[in-house]
Amino acid sequence: DFLEGTIFLAPFLHGxxxxxxxxxxxxxxxxxxxxxxxxxTETVQSLRTFSRxxxxxxxGELIDWVNLSWIVRFRHFFTLSAEETxxxxxxxxxxxxxxxxxxxxxxxxxxxxxxVLPDPYREALAEANRWQSIPALFxxxxxxxxxxxxxxxxxxxxxxxxxxxxxxxxxxxLESLLCALELGESSEKISGLMTLPVxxxxxx
Numbered sequence: 001d002f003l004e005g006t007i008f009l010a011p012f013l014h015g016x017x018x019x020x021x022x023x024x025x026x027x028x029x030x031x032x033x034x035x036x037x038x039x040x041t042e043t044v045q046s047l048r049t050f051s052r053x054x055x056x057x058x059x060g061e062l063i064d065w066v067n068l069s070w071i072v073r074f075r076h077f078f079t080l081s082a083e084e085t086x087x088x089x090x091x092x093x094x095x096x097x098x099x100x101x102x103x104x105x106x107x108x109x110x111x112x113x114x115x116v117l118p119d120p121y122r123e124a125l126a127e128a129n130r131w132q133s134i135p136a137l138f139x140x141x142x143x144x145x146x147x148x149x150x151x152x153x154x155x156x157x158x159x160x161x162x163x164x165x166x167x168x169x170x171x172x173x174l175e176s177l178l179c180a181l182e183l184g185e186s187s188e189k190i191s192g193l194m195t196l197p198v199x200x201x202x203x204x
Contacts, residue, residue: 011035030088037063041092047157054149054158060094062165064121065142067096069135071104076131082106095121139169 003009011031018027041063044056067089074080074088082105089101095118096104107113114125124141128134149162 007035007039008032034088034090037066037090037092051157054152054156055161057094058145058149058158058161058165060092061142061145063090064093064096065135065138066090067093067101068104068121068138071101072131072134075105143169 003012011034012028015028015031019025040059044052044059047055070088070090071085074085075082080088082102085105086098086102089098089105091098093101100116100118103116104113107116110128110131114122114128117125120141121138125134125137128137143166146162146166149158152158
């Protein structure tokens with residue numbers, strides 16, 4: 001009842017049978033995530049051509065980041081099959097099409113995963129020495145892309161998109177910090193787990 005009239009109702013109902021069958025919240029979680037990104041893509045597409053440029057590029061790179069993170073998570077930590085993993089990827093990426101995502105999902109080790117990435121993603125992730133480092137390294141690269149929007153024409157929606165995404169990253173970093181402190185993690189480990197949305201040193 002609370003979801004009535006929102007974009008969340010349909011995906012919730014779509015994922016509900018699998019949730020009841022499997023007893024896991026994952027089907028609902030992924031259905032809602034996919035609906036949200038579909039809504040973002042459709043909204044950007046509805047913008048006038050002049051306003052769409054930077055916003056479309058940034059949201060496309062955001063989707064690429066999510067897809068890379070999901071492939072790593074589902075394939076190499078949840079041990080889903082390549083076919084299942086591909087089914088959970090998002091359309092609308094900037095540089096990663098369905099064929100690219102399929103090749104990434106079928107990569108058996110990290111070197112082969114990195115080898116099929118297009119530039120500039122391959123260069124941005126070249127330092128990766130374990131699967132867990134992929135999302136953080138991509139985030140560091142993406143932060144640089146977001147900051148570029150502040151050097152361009154201020155009268156375009158890409159500026160607001162960049163500001164919003166940087167603020168969202170900041171909130172997530174603060175959440176991670178609070179969770180790590182509650183778990184009693186060392187300051188060195190906490191620093192290594194987070195990529196703050198700033199250029200330069202670690203600060204908020």
